[in-house]
Amino acid sequence: MIRAKYLPLMTTLVVFVLAYAICIAQFPAMWSTRVVANLLTDNAFLGIAAVGMTFVILSGGIDLSIGSVIGFTGVFLAVVIERAGIHPAVAFVLALVIATGFGGVMGAIIHYLKMPAFIVTLAGMFFARGMAFVLSTDSVPISHPFYGELQSLYFKLPGGGRLRLIGLVMLLVVLIGTIVAQRTRFGTNVYALGGNLQSAELMGVPVARTTIGIYALSGFLAGLAGIVFSLYTSAGYSLAAVGVELDAIAAVVIGGTLLTGGAGFVAGTLIGVLIQGLIQTYIVFDGSLSSWWTKIVIGLLLFAFIALQRAILWLSEHRAGALRTRPA
Amino acid sequence: MASDVVRLRVQGASKSFLGIRALDRVDFSLRAGEVHALLGENGAGKSTLIKVITGAYRRDGGEILLDGAAIDPQGVTDAQALGIGTVYQEVNLLPNLSVAENLFIGREPTRFGLTRTGEMRRRARALLGQYGLAIDVGAPLSSFSVAVQQIVAIARAVDLSGKVLILDEPTASLDAHEVDTLFEVVLQLKARGLGIVFITHFLDQVFRIADSVTVLRNGRLVGSRPVAGLERIELVSMMLGRELQDEERARSGGATPEGAAAIRFTGYGKRGSVAPFDLSVRRGEVVGMAGLLGSGRTETARLIFGIDTSDGGQAEIDGTPVTLGSPAQAIAHGFGFCPEDRKVDGIVGDLSVRENIVLALQARRGWARPLPRRAQDELAARYIEALDIRTSDAEKPIKFLSGGNQQKALLARWLATDPRFLILDEPTRGIDVGAHAEIIRLIERLCADGMSLLVISSELEELVVYASRVVVLSDRAHVAELTGEAVTPSGIMQAIAAHEKAAAA
Structure with a gap:
């Protein structure tokens, strides 16, 4: 029997497989490793950021700043590499340090000032976006040869698909994220926070350290997503990645993670990202549909998944209630 | 041992x-x-x-x-x-989290920083085995x-x-x-x-x-x-703080009024809350409700006031069946309820004394027909005087008043709606001794005016003063009803203890 906690994940998987089957039925060309490889490459930055968002939402929080952090990182890299002449590898490290520190500070504010994550990260969203504009208001192209080298790296799949470096990075992030969530004390603490903050505190979970760690991790992954995005576009633009935080939240929820925290899987988020990508690919193949259909389908899917979560919650409460009132 | x-x-x-x-x-x-x-x-x-x-x-x-x-x-x-x-x-x-994680969170067995899930579950099974519990610790x-x-x-x-x-x-x-x-x-x-x-x-x-x-x-x-x-009765008296001698019943009034019941409940009850009961209150009568904490007193009040809905049975007012599905319906039928924990369920601390007093009346009129400010001021002034609510001014936030005066303001809130039936849950809890006597006098006056009251109280000596009948609850069921000469503190305690004993046997 499938445990209730795997039910949303399984549902997501079934939805993805069904959707892909429908796509193939209509456009047999979509059954190719090229499409799959492109799906991974095109959505790499979203996938990486969404893994960070998964941890945040699992802990019962939210991080609205990641889109801005991605945008800021892109502009920062472009400015530092092109104008200051710093080697991209060094620039990457700098960007990651800044993004991680930024997330950590937000986590500390959330914990020590007892502020809602929504407000703190909303402030962070405006702040990071503003800082991106301070660095440059124009789109800055990056033409460093190191970028070219990284962009040309790929792993050839049977059937002609090319899994590029950034797609590989995303898969790696999902893998490591899964291990951290499932097999480390930090991961268990994240679930604990999302389950019941007060109980977690009473049980001795280091709430301060965990909260700061969660937002630092989300910041780090947003920074990494920014690097990936800059490799993908070869430019830095302060208006880039607007609203990506919302796509990431959608991916996490469609991936079966409970928006109130405490239940869900990193792997589900990957599928959530892929479902979004799949819809876009379908629209490209169709050629006549407006790309806004992506938003409409995502909206409907979100409603469906929230309803599903309610239903599961209701069922489990109903069952728990039945247990309690069972006659002796 | x-x-x-x-x-x-x-x-x-x-x-x-x-x-x-x-x-x-x-x-x-x-x-x-x-x-x-x-x-x-x-x-x-x-x-x-x-x-x-x-x-x-x-x-x-x-x-x-x-x-x-x-x-x-x-x-x-x-x-x-x-x-x-x-x-x-x-x-x-x-x-x-899983059972094993709950048992070992913060001290999980690890290797290279990774939790050894299998080892943790093995230890969890061993630990729970000591308690004779063999369950799936991974669930x-x-x-x-x-x-x-x-x-x-x-x-x-x-x-x-x-x-x-x-x-x-x-x-x-x-x-x-x-x-x-x-x-x-x-x-x-x-x-x-x-x-x-x-x-x-x-x-x-x-x-x-x-x-x-x-x-x-x-x-x-x-x-x-x-x-x-x-002895069981000794323990009950320790808890309720009453001596066991048969004190004279110091009643100032309250002969049982004659006539048919104004409000009658038959077969009211809710699974897991309180067993089905029959209850009737006549016009101008005070019915007391006694029992230890958790015996179903407050649950009964919540059912009657429509906060919880009854699984079955019916409610009648003057012989006409009525539905009490929500507090709003109960209020529409002229019911009022002063809850036990007035800080949580009763007063709105930041609102003024006046606003707290007009709250129930305004709620009954609906938001579309606001009570004119002049009428509000008159109401507040009238009840502050009538109930002797000690406040420097009707506009003072109610949280600054003493417990007894808050309680009186809550009573005023319901009296302003001119109710036919008022439920008071522990009306004298947490207020000073002087205010106790005032609240009791007030209860007697209301009842003399023809209002029906249901008063829940742990203060047995007070209860017997104003109640003409006392319903005794134990273990979430109505177990006894005392009338006339039987309404004494020791009579109530014996009824509680007798049932507790029967339940244990």
Whole structure:
């Protein structure tokens, strides 16, 4: 029997497989490793950021700043590499340090000032976006040869698909994220926070350290997503990645993670990202549909998944209630 | 059996909140291998004592000795490290994590930083095996019944602390079979030499499992007794604070009014809340409701007022059946309800005395027909004078008033709606003695004016003064109805004790 906690994940998987089957039925060309490889490459930055968002939402929080952090990182890299002449590898490290520190500070504010994550990260969203504009208001192209080298790296799949470096990075992030969530004390603490903050505190979970760690991790992954995005576009633009935080939240929820925290899987988020990508690919193949259909389908899917979560919650409460009132 | 070794000793523990003594020089001692029941009504100081022992509150005075050494725990985790574990009624574990994770969170066996899930589950199975629990430790905690969760919480607390176990109302949400399972575990821990503090409202459970009992009332120690040889009625009187002599019934009035019942409930009840009951109140009659905490008094009031809905039965007003599906419907039929915890359920602290008084009337009129300010001022002025609410001004936020005056303002709120039937849940709790007498006079006056009242109270001596009939509740059922000469404090206590005894037999 499938445990209730795997039910949303399984549902997501079934939805993805069904959707892909429908796509193939209509456009047999979509059954190719090229499409799959492109799906991974095109959505790499979203996938990486969404893994960070998964941890945040699992802990019962939210991080609205990641889109801005991605945008800021892109502009920062472009400015530092092109104008200051710093080697991209060094620039990457700098960007990651800044993004991680930024997330950590937000986590500390959330914990020590007892502020809602929504407000703190909303402030962070405006702040990071503003800082991106301070660095440059124009789109800055990056033409460093190191970028070219990284962009040309790929792993050839049977059937002609090319899994590029950034797609590989995303898969790696999902893998490591899964291990951290499932097999480390930090991961268990994240679930604990999302389950019941007060109980977690009473049980001795280091709430301060965990909260700061969660937002630092989300910041780090947003920074990494920014690097990936800059490799993908070869430019830095302060208006880039607007609203990506919302796509990431959608991916996490469609991936079966409970928006109130405490239940869900990193792997589900990957599928959530892929479902979004799949819809876009379908629209490209169709050629006549407006790309806004992506938003409409995502909206409907979100409603469906929230309803599903309610239903599961209701069922489990109903069952728990039945247990309690069972006659002796 | 309990040894003579004193495990935990509390001497002269005191704690005040904003000048109010919640705990007043209380002594408490717990021997190794003993189950010690801690009893008292709401606000008696049980939870304050527990929180002082576990360091959740800083005590103002007194000493705590564990195995003879003075301790000063800084918090729950600290107390746990010293050897004092606590399990609450609301299981304080994480329902979304697995049983094994709940048992070992923060001390998971790891290798290279990764949790060894298999090893953790093996240890969890071994630990729960000691309690005779063979369950799937990989399943989320929420998939098990409250009783199992309770045992998991106990296993965790004992594994972490191991000297003293405090069980705070562990049986409140368990059924009889689950209580048996829990008691087996308690007895087993007792045999291991743990000192167990057991907080409960169920007297039969005290007699079943406890070796000693300590009773608190109003933050003070009433007494500690060995359970062996203790009479049930003696324990009830310790809890309610009444002597056992047959006092004369000091009634100022309140002959039972004649006539048909104005309000009648038949077969009202709700599963898991209160067993089906019949209740009728005549016009101008005060019906009292007595019973220990958790006996179903407040639950009855909630059903009658439509906060909870009845599983069956029917309600009649002057012989006409009515539906009471929500408080709004009950108010429309002229019902009023002053709840027990006025700070939580009654007053709106930041609103003024005037706004609090007009609240129910305004709610009944609906938001589309606001009560004119002049009418509001008149109402407030009238009731402030009539009920002698002591406030410098009708616009003062009600939270600055004393408890008794808040209670009167709440009464005024319902009186402003001109109700036919008013339910008062512990109208004199937490207010000073002078205000008690005023509230009682007020109740008598209302009843003389022809209003029907249902008054829930633990103050038996007060209850018998104004009530013409008293319904006695025990174990979530109406068990007796006393009328006429039988309405005395000792009569009520005997009715409670008799039922508790019957339930235990």
